[in-house]
Amino acid sequence: MTAARRQTRQAPVERRWSSLPDRSRTNVAPHVLPHSAAMELLQAGVDLSVIALWLRHESIKTTQVYLHAHLALKEAALARVKSFNGQKGGRYKPGDRLLAFLDGL
Numbered sequence: 249m250t251a252a253r254r255q256t257r258q259a260p261v262e263r264r265w266s267s268l269p270d271r272s273r274t275n276v277a278p279h280v281l282p283h284s285a286a287m288e289l290l291q292a293g294v295d296l297s298v299i300a301l302w303l304r305h306e307s308i309k310t311t312q313v314y315l316h317a318h319l320a321l322k323e324a325a326l327a328r329v330k331s332f333n334g335q336k337g338g339r340y341k342p343g344d345r346l347l348a349f350l351d352g353l
Contacts, residue, residue: 282302282303283303283314286299286302286303286314287313287314287317287318289302290314290315290318291318291321296308296309296311296312296314299311299339300353
């Protein structure tokens with residue numbers, strides 16, 4: 249994205265940001281707000297291409313970062329899962345038979 253386009257996109261956010269009272273107590277920058285909203289949209293099930301358009305990304309590849317970040321949130325949640333009935337929590341690891349079957353499709 250060009251600097252001029254980035255500046256045009258951020259201008260409304262920065263205008264609103266500068267009007268907020270007592271923003272000095274936070275470490276959040278105006279640029280973070282649309283990206284935080286994009287993560288919320290993704291978690292709510294909004295299609296990634298719609299989010300890409302909303303963020304004015306030139307390519308959906310730029311927006312793929314959100315998908316990877318979203319998967320990272322899932323991984324973090326799985327890592328906190330405790331075992332249940334002797335079963336280990338975490339990521340599912342398919343056996344060789346299943347992988348061979350899937351390879352044959």
